[in-house]
Amino acid sequence: MSGVRLLGSVADFRADGRPLMVVDVDEVVLRFVAPLSAYVARFGYRLEPRSFAITGNVVREGGGQAIAGELVKELIDCFFRDEVENQPAVDGALAALATLGATCDIVLLTNVPARQAERRAAYLSRLGLGCPMIANEGSKGGPIAALAMAARDVGGEALEVVFVDDGPNHLAAARGTVARLRLVHFVADPAWFAMAPQVGGTWLRTRDWAEVTRAVTALAG
Ligand SMILES: [Mg+2]
Structure with a gap:
């Protein structure tokens, strides 16, 4: 295993002709919500599970009013700066990726801030992963389309492409740009x-990696 290699951009991805699996990291491979919730509590804030969003659901301890989006963004930035090497792996994720890597070409596509991308790649390597990683910003629709095209250029038009993410917006954006994309909505x-x-x-x-493994293996095996 050569560890997790950080690619400079999607254009640096070299497909190997096997079914492509593009996998998000936060709340898919590494826990995000639980460690973020513990982190903001240290500063007197509380993450309330009221709806599927971070912004709008962080309140001051003892109050019910959501804090400003700018402050939430700052807290998340500080979380990655301080905790990017402390996010626990999602149950079953590492074993599943090891198994699936035998039949699939796996790429990690994460929206971790660029400043922390190298540290995330090094941490995932220490956890035993061995695949390329791309640090993206904003929508994942464009990157998924480019990765799928690169994979199908080598593996043929019928090649299976699977995208695993917790974010509804990312899944919806990707769906519109790639034909026959298998969307896996995974929230640990x-x-x-x-x-x-x-x-x-x-x-x-x-939210079960064993289920993902069974489904993708049946496609790609
Ligand atoms: Mg995520």
Whole structure:
């Protein structure tokens, strides 16, 4: 295993012709909501699971009013700066990726801030992962389309492409740009999984990596 290699951009991805699996990191491979919730509590804030969003659900301890979006953004930035090497792995994620890596070309597509991308890649390497990682900003629709095109250029038009993410917006953006994309809506946290809006065209909705492994293996095996 050569560890997790941080690619400079989507254009640096070299497909190997096997079915492509693009996998988000936060709340899919690493826990995000639970450690973020513990982090903001240190500063006198509380993350309330009222709806499937961070912004609008962070309140001051003892108050019910949501704090400003700018402050939430700052807290999340500080969280990644301080905790990017402390986010626990999601149950079953590392074993599943090891298994699926035998039949699929796996790429991690994460919206971790660029400043923390190298540290995230190094941490994921220490956890035993070995695949490329791309640090993205904003919508994932464009990057998914480019990765799928690169994979199908090598593996053929019928090649399976699977995209695993917790974010409804990312899944919806990707769906519109790639033909025959298998969307896996994966949210590790049980409370947040229950609140996650349904995404049209989802192939699999789950918080269980064993279920993902079975489904993708049946496609790609
Ligand atoms: Mg995520």
